[in-house]
Amino acid sequence: MLAERxxxxxIFETPRATNLSSSGRKRIASAPHPYVIEPPEDHKTMYKRGDRLEFVILLFGKANECLPYFIYAFDQxxxxxxxxxxxxxxxxxxLEEVAANESVVYSKRVGKILNELPLSDLSVAAGLSDHDAEMDITITLITPLRLKYQNSLNADLPFHVLIRAMLRRASSLLAHH
Structure with missing residues (x-):
């Protein structure tokens, strides 16, 4: 009864995936959560009293409307x-403050949401201006990544495997959130 509202x-119990591939297999086991927590870049694991921990949380789709709940949950x-x-x-x-797009959205001193959340639409078009241009891309993984290709785990990561996994994740986020 309450699960609908x-x-x-x-946010935390995303449903099992029902989308099937052309071969009839499930493409993903369950829908992705509508958030990603990016750890700090300093790789620090021990914090002393007074040390500052900053991290990024990305919210997708309607999860953006739940920002006050995320703020409250982290505060608690x-x-x-x-x-x-x-x-x-x-x-x-x-929780000292929450910022989005360089703008403070919440401050502990004030104790309430200060500004409307400045949402950003992601656009692929900006990077597609010159179709004939070659470019080199270097991808650095800062957290562990585990992808299967042809039903097995490999130590190397072919570019097409990474791109296909990214497209599956993006389309799943779009479909579910």
């Missing part, structure tokens, strides 16, 4: 504590 299942998580429990308590933190 509650945001929890839409900070008050309850995260990580290894010492004397029954995790490490506490507080």
């Amino acid at each position: 509650c945001i929890y299942p839409a 998580m900070g008050q309850m504590g995260i990580g290894k429990r010492i004397n029954g308590k995790g490490a506490l933190f507080y």
